[in-house]
Amino acid sequence: MSSALTIRELTKTYGNGFQALKGIDLDVKEGDFFALLGPNGAGKSTTIGILSTLVNKSSGTVNVFGNDLDRDPAGLKRCLGVVPQEFNFNQFEKVFDIVVTQAGYYGISRRVAAERAERYLNQLGLWDKRDAASRELSGGMKRRLMIARALVHEPRLLILDEPTAGVDIELRRSMWSFLSELNKQGITIILTTHYLEEAEQLCRNIGIIDHGTIVENTSMKSLLKQLHVETFLLDLKESLLVPPQLEGYPAQLVDHHTLEVLVDKSLGITDLFAQLASQGIEVSSLRNKSNRLEELFVSLVEKNLSKVAV
Amino acid sequence: MSEELKSNLVALETIVKREVRRFTRIWPQTLLPPAITMVLYFVIFGNLIGQRIGEMGGFTYMEYIVPGLIMMSVITNSYSNVVSSFFGSKFQRNIEELLVSPVSPHTILIGYVAGGVLRGLAVGFIVTVLSFFFTHLQVHHLGVTILVVLLTATIFAMGGFINAVFARNFDDISIVPTFVLTPLTYLGGVFYSIHLLPPFWQTVSLANPILHMVNSFRYGILGVSDIHIGVAISFMLVATVVLYVVCVRLLVSGRGMRQ
Numbered sequence: 203m204s205s206a207l208t209i210r211e212l213t214k215t216y217g218n219g220f221q222a223l224k225g226i227d228l229d230v231k232e233g234d235f236f237a238l239l240g241p242n243g244a245g246k247s248t249t250i251g252i253l254s255t256l257v258n259k260s261s262g263t264v265n266v267f268g269n270d271l272d273r274d275p276a277g278l279k280r281c282l283g284v285v286p287q288e289f290n291f292n293q294f295e296k297v298f299d300i301v302v303t304q305a306g307y308y309g310i311s312r313r314v315a316a317e318r319a320e321r322y323l324n325q326l327g328l329w330d331k332r333d334a335a336s337r338e339l340s341g342g343m344k345r346r347l348m349i350a351r352a353l354v355h356e357p358r359l360l361i362l363d364e365p366t367a368g369v370d371i372e373l374r375r376s377m378w379s380f381l382s383e384l385n386k387q388g389i390t391i392i393l394t395t396h397y398l399e400e401a402e403q404l405c406r407n408i409g410i411i412d413h414g415t416i417v418e419n420t421s422m423k424s425l426l427k428q429l430h431v432e433t434f435l436l437d438l439k440e441s442l443l444v445p446p447q448l449e450g451y452p453a454q455l456v457d458h459h460t461l462e463v464l465v466d467k468s469l470g471i472t473d474l475f476a477q478l479a480s481q482g483i484e485v486s487s488l489r490n491k492s493n494r495l496e497e498l499f500v501s502l503v504e505k506n507l508s509k510v511a512v
Numbered sequence: 513m514s515e516e517l518k519s520n521l522v523a524l525e526t527i528v529k530r531e532v533r534r535f536t537r538i539w540p541q542t543l544l545p546p547a548i549t550m551v552l553y554f555v556i557f558g559n560l561i562g563q564r565i566g567e568m569g570g571f572t573y574m575e576y577i578v579p580g581l582i583m584m585s586v587i588t589n590s591y592s593n594v595v596s597s598f599f600g601s602k603f604q605r606n607i608e609e610l611l612v613s614p615v616s617p618h619t620i621l622i623g624y625v626a627g628g629v630l631r632g633l634a635v636g637f638i639v640t641v642l643s644f645f646f647t648h649l650q651v652h653h654l655g656v657t658i659l660v661v662l663l664t665a666t667i668f669a670m671g672g673f674i675n676a677v678f679a680r681n682f683d684d685i686s687i688v689p690t691f692v693l694t695p696l697t698y699l700g701g702v703f704y705s706i707h708l709l710p711p712f713w714q715t716v717s718l719a720n721p722i723l724h725m726v727n728s729f730r731y732g733i734l735g736v737s738d739i740h741i742g743v744a745i746s747f748m749l750v751a752t753v754v755l756y757v758v759c760v761r762l763l764v765s766g767r768g769m770r771q
Binding site for chain 1: 515516518519520521522523525526527530533537600601604605606608609610611612613614615616766769770771
């Protein structure tokens with residue numbers, strides 16, 4: 203499978219001296235659904251800014267589907283659709299006009315642009331709002347409008363910078379299924395998000411960026427395999443005053459009816475339940491304390507933080 | 513025709529149509545005010561005061577000021593259209609729509625400037641039609657009239673573009689029109705011939721580019737001018753080229769637009 207995005211030794215130092223990117227390398231394969239994660243200020247938006255040419259890089263190379271950013275920026279831009287974090291459309295223009303005008307910037311005729319605008323606005327549930335001024339849309343609708351606008355020139359690589367921020371759960375899930383469908387149609391997608399559940403649900407590969415460096419770049423599966431310990435919360439039928447002694451399973455009471463247990467993957471949970479049963483403790487339900495990816499993410503970022511501090 | 517050229521022509525058409533849509537949608541802010549202002553100038557300066565002033569350059573005062581007032585409308589409107597539209601795009605960040613697309617900097621610039629020129633011409637046309645209610649105009653030299661009005665509108669549209677690139681807030685887009693453009697226009701021979709001034713101030717006035725534009729246009733309409741037409745048009749052609757290069761360089765560098 204060919205490469206959709208290749209980044210080599212990419213650096214960015216802003217005018218105030220802040221080094222946002224410290225020589226990152228990143229590869230995204232064609233057809234991938236890739237998550238770019240990192241805490242606030244890690245360098246995600248700078249990376250996306252450079253890809254979309256809104257931020258000038260300091261050094262390094264960027265290549266999108268064989269189009270080099272320095273040698274053929276126009277060719278690179280044709281392959282790329284960007285959904286930025288902040289709303290960046292004219293608040294006074296109509297929804298339909300925003301999408302059709304964007305197509306015009308890519309040299310797409312008005313007739314074709316109108317057809318595509320209708321298709322994407324329908325798919326994103328905005329067709330009824332086509333004649334509304336964009337400022338009249340709700341936050342979720344504005345996000346969907348930016349997705350429609352980014353798709354109208356039919357890019358091969360779609361980059362979404364926190365597309366579901368501030369969007370309610372129902373809408374978020376419908377956007378997930380829309381993005382999955384786009385990916386199935388062959389569009390390579392790079393997603394940044396703070397909802398790690400979203401990344402785990404949608405993405406096959408993942409890059410974690412922190413303090414301007416890539417601290418992890420691997421498949422979602424192999425990353426999750428690194429997680430040796432998971433934290434479970436057990437809801438107890440009977441109340442407990444002191445936590446039970448469980449060999450191999452450190453446990454503590456969250457309250458009298460909730461037991462928090464650390465489970466090493468090598469031990470599994472069968473023995474845990476056997477030990478609980480032998481002590482006469484009945485469990486009514488079981489859940490993960492936090493998202494698995496979230497635990498890994500926090501541990502990776504903390505590890506990197508200690509390196510930076512040294 | 514190459515694919516890239518075709519693509520840029522579609523993009524140019526898109527930008528120009530968007531710009532025209534913008535200033536026609538808000539016509540009470542863009543087309544109506546200059547019409548009202550110019551009617552007031554015609555009534556007060558042309559009719560009431562003008563009758564007492566008498567002839568200027570062999571024409572009635574009303575006839576004399578009409579070309580200057582048309583030019584004044586073209587200058588202020590071509591400038592303000594680009595400065596407000598481009599700065600508005602920066603402020604709302606929808607300039608990013610253009611920057612992420614493969615449109616060439618030349619296309620972006622020509623699109624915005626064409627929008628400014630078209631508004632300048634639209635207002636100039638409205639003011640010209642209104643002037644027919646007050647005086648009778650004949651065109652002395654159609655070629656000069658058209659060339660001068662187009663060059664002037666283009667120069668000031670590009671001036672507005674440069675202002676918008678450097679502007680960081682709304683105050684910055686009103687400073688130049690208020691403190692530079694308006695005084696230069698009023699001192700640029702719209703209402704008087706520089707021959708009325710003492711020799712020293714006549715020489716100083718020659719440094720005012722608007723004087724050359726207004727007088728060239730007046731030559732096109734009335735056939736009289738305080739300055740040499742050939743020099744004025746050459747100056748405008750050079751200014752157009754220089755400003756174009758400056759504007760394209762600003763766009764390529766991404767100043768005020770890219771980090």
